[in-house]
Amino acid sequence: MxxxxxxxxxxxxxxxxxxxxxxxxxxxxxxxxxxxxxxxxxxxxxxxxxxxxxAGWIDMHVHCFNEAWDEGISPDRVGVESGVTMLVDAGSSGADNVEEFFEKSATHKTKIRAMLNISRLGLTTLHELRKIEDIDVERAIGMAEAYPDFIVGFKLRASASVMGDDFDNPFLLARKIQTKVKKPLMVHVGNFPPSLDDVLGYLEKGDIVTHCYNGKPNGIISDGLIRESVLKARERGVLFDVGHGTSSYSHSVARNSKALGFYPDTAGTDIYRKNVGGPVYSLAHTMSKLMSLGYTMDECIAMNTVNAASALRLDSYGSVKxxxxxxxxxxxxxxxxxxxxxxxxxxxxxxxxxxxxxxxxxxxxxxxxxxxxxxxx
Ligand SMILES: [Zn+2]
Known part of the structure; x- marks a missing residue:
């Protein structure tokens, strides 16, 4: 044909x-x-x-596996019906349930990929890193090797509500998994603790920070400047994703960051059932918000095509060639x-x-x- x-x-x-x-x-x-x-x-x-x-738009951060978390949204609603050809589910699934997610994903028109939660639980409890034994390094590696096309990276939510008070071991174990599989680690940042400086201290080239424009005190701007730790992270190749979400996109932080010369690499939505009616709406709306700050349409499209494909190391995607x-x-x-x-x-x-x-x-x-x-x- x-x-x-x-x-x-x-x-x-x-x-x-x-x-x-x-x-x-x-x-x-x-x-x-x-x-x-x-x-x-x-x-x-x-x-x-x-x-x-x-090139087909790639949304780097969505939740579309509602067997793990009932806020997960129907993939085609935020996928092909909204102009997006590939959705990356950021951590809804872990080693315990990623096989089920893989099988369900094949029934949708939109292409779906997973950032595997480093916790075997995925988002089933929403405090998936409280027990260190739930991070099963060998099983996570095993799943990534069994589903090499489907699993495009790993997800770690760096919040006290998720981690309890061990802020160190989840990063060390995530790095073990990531080093073996050689796919990016996406880290959610938000409320203190842990501090953004501490979180960034664990991140390396190719890792992805999501929710980069959150309006919380632990954000990327401090005393009117982009934090030193953020600039250093970018210098060594850490990537920054918008990850809008219900509570993680402050337009004023995005505006001030742009004025300070700090731009996002990718513009994922963190879309799910609760925020699809607002404030997120769609990937196109997220791009339109950035355009209102002075980003050009071309820059916004590049974030969710060539930049996203490059961040995910998907060589067959991201450009029209x-x-x-x-x-x-x-x-x-x-x-x-x-x-x-x-x-x-x-x-x-x-x-x-x-x-x-x-x-x-x-x-x-x-x-x-x-x-x-x-x-x-
Ligand atoms: Zn999310």
Whole structure:
């Protein structure tokens, strides 16, 4: 089956055709050609009518496994129906239940990957690191080796409510797992204790800090400056993810960080049932919030395509080039005044919004729930 998408404006900062109106030829679930001029003969043609097209959006931080945590959301609702082709569930599953999660994941249209909780419990108790014996290093490694495509990294929630008062051993054991499997460790930061400085002290190149713009006292800005420990972590290659969530995105921290020259690497949502109706809404809304701070659309799209694929070490994803998996997001940028909230209740005035129209996933076209709104032109 060969499909040709035509009249799409490419958004891919890694491509020489960036911002050009292109055709994308898809064969057997892979991109075979991207060009300003491909003959239509013999292909099934989809006309994008001037909409933007990028690599499929990847949401680095969601919760979509409600057997472990009943706040988990239906994957397709925040996935393909919202313009997102890949969801990374951040720690809902652990070694005890990841096999069940893997099997369920195959029943959805959206691609799902897991950051395996270093606790075998996943999020079943919400204080998964209280007992050190629940971090079973060998079983976690075993699961990662048994499901090498599905498990893309590991998750550790660094909060006293999760860890009890042992702030050291979970990091040491996580590092043992991570060193063996060589996939990124994502760490949730929030309330003190532990201090952000202490948490960052454990992190190395390729690790990911999520909730980087939380508005809690233990945040990345201290005395009007980006903390020294944060700058040092970035220097050695630690990555920073937005991880919006119910209580982890302060628009004012994001604004001040931008003014201080500190930008996020990726813009995951931490979306689940309780926050999909606000303040998170969708990955597109999270990107639109960043655009209201002055990030360009291209920068926001790069965060959730090329940057996300690179953070997850998924070489076949993240850009629109021959040989890559044919996962694409099709979207428009509309001018529309609206006010939405951050996690602290601050009102954010949006002038422009990214609106997902459709996705192509493994070469197959699917419209989103936003695509047919009459005000999209
Ligand atoms: Zn989360």
């Amino acid at each position: 060969k499909t040709l998408l035509k009249n799409g404006v490419l958004v891919d900062k890694t491509s020489t055709l960036n911002h050009k109106t292109v055709s994308v030829l898809i064969e057997d679930g892979r991109i075979s050609e991207v060009s300003e001029d491909i003959s239509e003969a013999g292909y099934s043609v989809i006309d994008l009518n001037g909409a933007f097209v990028s 021959p040989g890559k998996v044919a996962d694409l997001s099709v979207f428009r940028k509309i001018v529309r005044e609206s006010i939405i909230l951050d996690s602290e209740g601050e009102e954010i005035n949006l002038n422009e919004q990214i609106v997902p129209v459709a996705v192509v996933i493994d070469g197959e076209w699917k419209e989103t729930i936003y695509g047919n709104e009459e005000h999209i032109h």
